[in-house]
Amino acid sequence: MRILSPEQIHAADRFTIENEPITSEKLMFRAAKTFSKWFRNHAPNRPKSLILCGVGNNGGDGIVIAKLLAQKGYPVEVAVVRFSPKSSRDFNHYFHQYSSLFPVHEVETVEDLPPLDQYKILIDGIFGVGLNRPIEGFSAEIIHKINHSGKEIIAIDIASGLYAERASSKEQAIIRPSHTISFQVGKLAFYLPENHDFVGDLHILDIGLDQEFIQSLHAPFAESNLEDIRQMLMPRDKYDHKGSYGHALIIAGSYGMAGACALSAKAALRSGAGLVSVQCPTRCVEVLQVAIPEAMVIPDEVGHKHFAKPTLTGQFDAVAVGPGIGTHEMTQEALANLFATHEGPLVLDADALNIISQSPALLKNIPRGSVLTPHPKEFERLVGKTSNQFERLENLQALAVEHQIICLIKGANTAIGLPDGRVYFNPTGNPGMATGGSGDVLTGIITALMAQGYHAEEAAIVGVYVHGLAGDYAAEALGMTSLIASDIIAHLPKAFQKIDHNLW
Numbered sequence: 070m071r072i073l074s075p076e077q078i079h080a081a082d083r084f085t086i087e088n089e090p091i092t093s094e095k096l097m098f099r100a101a102k103t104f105s106k107w108f109r110n111h112a113p114n115r116p117k118s119l120i121l122c123g124v125g126n127n128g129g130d131g132i133v134i135a136k137l138l139a140q141k142g143y144p145v146e147v148a149v150v151r152f153s154p155k156s157s158r159d160f161n162h163y164f165h166q167y168s169s170l171f172p173v174h175e176v177e178t179v180e181d182l183p184p185l186d187q188y189k190i191l192i193d194g195i196f197g198v199g200l201n202r203p204i205e206g207f208s209a210e211i212i213h214k215i216n217h218s219g220k221e222i223i224a225i226d227i228a229s230g231l232y233a234e235r236a237s238s239k240e241q242a243i244i245r246p247s248h249t250i251s252f253q254v255g256k257l258a259f260y261l262p263e264n265h266d267f268v269g270d271l272h273i274l275d276i277g278l279d280q281e282f283i284q285s286l287h288a289p290f291a292e293s294n295l296e297d298i299r300q301m302l303m304p305r306d307k308y309d310h311k312g313s314y315g316h317a318l319i320i321a322g323s324y325g326m327a328g329a330c331a332l333s334a335k336a337a338l339r340s341g342a343g344l345v346s347v348q349c350p351t352r353c354v355e356v357l358q359v360a361i362p363e364a365m366v367i368p369d370e371v372g373h374k375h376f377a378k379p380t381l382t383g384q385f386d387a388v389a390v391g392p393g394i395g396t397h398e399m400t401q402e403a404l405a406n407l408f409a410t411h412e413g414p415l416v417l418d419a420d421a422l423n424i425i426s427q428s429p430a431l432l433k434n435i436p437r438g439s440v441l442t443p444h445p446k447e448f449e450r451l452v453g454k455t456s457n458q459f460e461r462l463e464n465l466q467a468l469a470v471e472h473q474i475i476c477l478i479k480g481a482n483t484a485i486g487l488p489d490g491r492v493y494f495n496p497t498g499n500p501g502m503a504t505g506g507s508g509d510v511l512t513g514i515i516t517a518l519m520a521q522g523y524h525a526e527e528a529a530i531v532g533v534y535v536h537g538l539a540g541d542y543a544a545e546a547l548g549m550t551s552l553i554a555s556d557i558i559a560h561l562p563k564a565f566q567k568i569d570h571n572l573w
């Protein structure tokens with residue numbers, strides 16, 4: 070799904086109005102109807118609700134929502150927050166038409182607000198994507214009151230006070246909703262973990278803006294949804310054999326960290342690689358042969374406890390390095406050696422990234438098209454500290470473009486930076502996956518996909534999605550608290566079945 074800027078959203082709005090054609094009031098009505106339908110489904114018992122409306126188009130949506138809910142027998146009231154003496158044309162249009170259908174509170178100071186304890190749900194239609202400066206004065210006080218009311222809050226389009234595509238400071242007055250019901254496209258702010266409290270559960274509903282126009286816009290950000298992933302999935306043919314699905318090599322582990330190898334290799338096997346080999350220090354060989362009989366184990370020619378000499382990589386279709394390798398001097402040299410001898414992209418994770426962070430020369434020599442999978446701390450070590458996540462996103466884009474690599478930042482809504490500057494956000498996954506070894510599993514999945522012939526970009530996007538989905542199934546079965554990395558592997562089959570629509 071596309072993520073657009075407020076200007077692009079307005080342009081899509083205008084294009085739809087001119088070309089569908091539809092009047093702007095009718096388009097507002099359509100958005101409100103979509104919201105109301107969701108709301109009636111969400112709150113079928115007709116709870117008493119207050120709709121807080123600003124005087125722009127977000128407030129206009131609120132007025133039409135009030136009319137639609139009142140019509141269905143919902144006890145709704147409206148509070149018009151008059152933050153400006155000017156109100157938008159469409160707001161005026163509907164306010165004059167419908168304001169006699171429900172009680173209206175005119176709010177020009179915080180005292181004008183009706184007592185909030187009489188309502189079960191507060192619907193926030195004060196500001197939408199038109200916000201262009203921090204909310205001040207009595208409107209800010211109202212937002213604090215709403216946030217402290219203890220009531221369920223549902224935001225129309227975007228929480229009032231949250232900037233759609235620049236950093237919002239926590240000191241600003243911003244609504245903290247439990248749900249955001251947004252229209253048509255994603256807004257960048259929704260996907261940044263620091264904004265979590267200002268988004269709640271996100272639902273993006275289709276209001277029929279022109280799809281072709283939306284697709285034609287140049288927008289660097291997108292959310293990878295199930296449909297995108299299905300389109301990227303490569304079909305399997307009846308006459309394929311194990312050679313058709315590639316041979317993956319995973320260079321991982323050190324003495325005491327053999328588990329990292331096992332997790333990556335098992336995940337690679339469960340992600341469809343035809344063959345999986347593991348290079349590990351000699352002291353880890355036996356335990357790995359027992360732990361994963363399906364994998365071949367290549368002992369390090371030199372290192373007993375550490376990765377010290379890369380095996381010849383020419384025969385492999387995809388190569389990953391990093392999980393559990395440590396940062397021993399021998400390992401640093403071995404990594405440099407691998408960069409110098411290996412042809413083609415690599416998957417680089419964990420300690421491989423920590424080693425690269427210490428060496429500008431290595432950073433410069435990362436093979437083009439490689440996939441880097443840092444968590445936020447590792448990413449910070451690679452590019453330096455940033456003061457907010459918008460800046461971090463800019464750094465991600467700059468890194469991917471400069472080195473022509475794919476780099477992701479793991480976490481809620483993992484961001485995947487591509488060499489052309491685009492960034493995909495991943496919607497799957499849950500906090501239960503913040504557990505040791507979960508990253509090793511992701512490395513195995515991405516490597517397996519590359520071994521099967523997926524382009525590195527698609528391997529990263531599909532891999533992150535499947536990893537999150539398997540984690541979601543694992544959490545569903547076992548709860549988030551008890552979830553461990555092996556459970557993610559155990560649920561990979563279900564995740565692949567879900568996205569492979571030929572099986573459903």
Ligand SMILES: NC(=O)C1=CN([C@@H]2O[C@H](COP(=O)(O)OP(=O)(O)OC[C@H]3O[C@@H](n4cnc5c(N)ncnc54)[C@H](O)[C@@H]3O)[C@@H](O)[C@H]2O)[C@@H](O)CC1
Pocket residue numbers: 078079081082096097100123124125126127128129130152153157195196197198199200201202203204205225226227252278
């Ligand atoms: N695709 C679209 O563009 C659609 C938009 N709709 C709604 O329209 C909203 C956008 O409406 P608007 O552009 O009218 O903007 P808003 O309703 O978000 O804001 C109203 C006005 O307040 C002013 N303002 C901004 N920040 C302020 C501040 N801190 N203090 C005081 N005044 C401030 C701005 O001049 C802005 O025009 C969307 O979020 C959505 O809810 C829907 O009606 C349907 C279609």
Ligand SMILES: [K+]
Pocket residue numbers: 127193194195196197224225226227228229
């Ligand atoms: K809002």
